[in-house]
Amino acid sequence: MDVDGGNKRVYNRLGGDAKHQKVCYHWQAGKCNRYPCPFLHSESPANSHHANGTSSKRTYDNSGFSGPRRSPNFNNTWGRGGGRGGGGGGGAGRGVVVKAEKVCNYWIQGSCSYGERCKFLHSWSVGDGFSLLTQLEGHQKAVSAIAFPSGSDKLYTGSTDETARIWDCQCGKCVGVINLGGEVGCMISEGPWVFVGIPNFVKAWNTQNLSELSLNGPVGQVYALVVNNDMLFAGTQDGSILAWKFNVATNCFEPAASLKGHSRGVVSLVVGANRLYSGSMDNTIKVWNLETLQCLQTLTEHTSVVMSVLCWDQFLLSCSLDKTVKVWYATESGNLEVTYSHNEENGILTLCGMHDSQGKPILLCACNDNTVHLYDLPSFAERGKILTKQEVRAIQIGPNGIFFTGDGTGEVRVWNWIAEATTTTQ
Secondary structure (H helix, E strand, O other), X not given: OOXXXXXXXXXXXXXXXXXXXXXXXXXXXXXXXXXXXXXXXXXXXXXXXXXXXXXXXXXXXXXXXXXXXXXXXXXOOOOOOOOOOOOOOOOOOOOOOOOEEEEOHHHHOOOOOOHHHOOEEOOOEEEEOEEEEEEEOOOOOOEEEEEOOOOOOEEEEEEOOOEEEEXXXXXXXXXXXXXXXXOOOEEEEEOOEEEXXXXXXXXXXXXXXXXXXXXXXXXXXXXXXXXXXXXXXXXXXXXXXXXXXXXXXXXXXXXXXXXOOOOOOEEEEEEEOOEEEEEEOOOOEEEEEOOOOOEEEEEOOOOOOEEEEEXXXXXXXXXXXXXXXXXXEEOOOOOEEEEEEEEOOOOEEEEEEEEOOOOOEEEEEEEOOOEEEEEEOOOOOEEEEEEOOOOEEEEEEOXXXXXXXXXXXXXXXXXXXXXXXXXXXX
């Protein structure tokens, strides 16, 4: 396997060229005579469009969508935004400082004397329509998972420091620390339950009656969890997908099945259209029938670890350390095929979907160069970028336009979409 640069760091933790995207300085000054120019001749992304010209107000998360299916009036509008756009704002005139997309180290320390004249950013984000609310500090190592139980006022975070932390969303303070005895590989919430994947176990906490269960069976780290109806699925380091069924009478999860097929660890799971989709370190995605638990198809177009999968409208989206986001749709035969492939300059760690303050669908795409790109769907026009101290490994949606990011330093940041599009300054 060819794993380079930052991808190698991620690959080792698991146990695994595009055009320059800078705005042309000569073009900004009206003097560029290069054709084709290797830099961008634009400062603002193209207008976004909804798939098939429709708008959806459904809750947008990493599961629970309709899943890939062939639309009778299918129209491929992916990538019409030209991929990654500029950072927004007008052209640079005389006296305007062109900012490099790097956060000023002196500003971080509170000691930059250049102010607005500094050529580096005095902000943790670039773009319009979203802003940083606060940051939560406490974890000593990377934040690997975030969960926000529906209807709760508590945020749960998990880390490779072998703890889970509980945060009060009203005051932003940590109100509980749970020592787990192993690195947190993943965390999800479903109803009153919070599920946490650690080596050789899945921990289950009921936030209503405060009961706690420990589900054994996994071999090695548990990298991914997903719930469908009364079934809990776990992707594990040995390539298995284990399933438990909830028994209402005993209030317990009982072993139900073990899905075999991947040759290496399963690091991402999502459910949609009565299908379970699993992304693996073996570079493949497998499609499973949720009724028979049989594998229906194996997708082999990625060339490195498939880090994240999610369902959006009639499509399946997947990202990989091969630096691509692939968009899949179901043909008339029922098999999935790639309809669009989006390229990044770095390996992609995770995807998360949500809506902005106007209800437009947005894809958050975390890369291993310490950035998170925000794209309109389906155009992939870039809406903005979040910059972090270390790579973001966990993104979670909250209520009312709130979303959370967790990075390699152990810091959790709280963001929100704002009603009026104004340039963010944090």
